Amino acid sequence: LYIVGKIKTRSYVDKDGNNKYITEILADTFLVLDKKQVTPTSADTGKTGFTEKESSGPDLNEPPAGYQPTNEDDLRF
Template identity: 40%
Template sequence: MSGINKVILVGHLGKDPEVRHLDGNVSVASFPLATSESYNKDGKRIEQTEWHNIVMWRGLADVAAKYLQKGKLVYIEGKLRTRSFEDKEGHKKYSTEIVAENFTLLGRKTDFESNSSSATTNNTTAEAEPETPKNLGTGEFVKDDDERDLPF
């Protein structure tokens, strides 16, 4: 029987995505994402922030590099992945990351006017015309002509 490895996060980018190109021109983008929750303890409001390492591959990484930037609110779906590596001294280290499978920019329409619109991406492949954004790279780009704000 197989298990389920699914992560859903809504948070703010801690910095702009860092994009690298590996052999075969494979793109990989990485950035920290902050999620916060608040609660009351002894009559005081406590806010706790958790930092997550996000990794995006190939076309999704290219779309992220184009549309994501520090401070933006984003919804991310992906899976948890732990990898090991050796540091400079030869000690084995472990890193746990979220390998994103899709993302959606969140916020009011005015938040995206400099980027044309809000973006929703997934692992489908298609081309897009810049004037009528629909699909970019490996992601889907959705233009919302409504003046309404998103419900969250």
């Protein structure tokens, strides 16, 4: 698995006074890699042993279905 993007962490206090933590992974690039058979020729050439596999997942350039941007001024914390 190869992911390029950002990790966003935030915290808040819920209505019962408990601390809650959220970690989000905001992926710009998402690739599924297959392990390649290592042979003496590929090991000698400095190849990584992994090849890129095309993802059959959703288009990462489009927001997920039902996504609604949040106005940060409306957040309670």
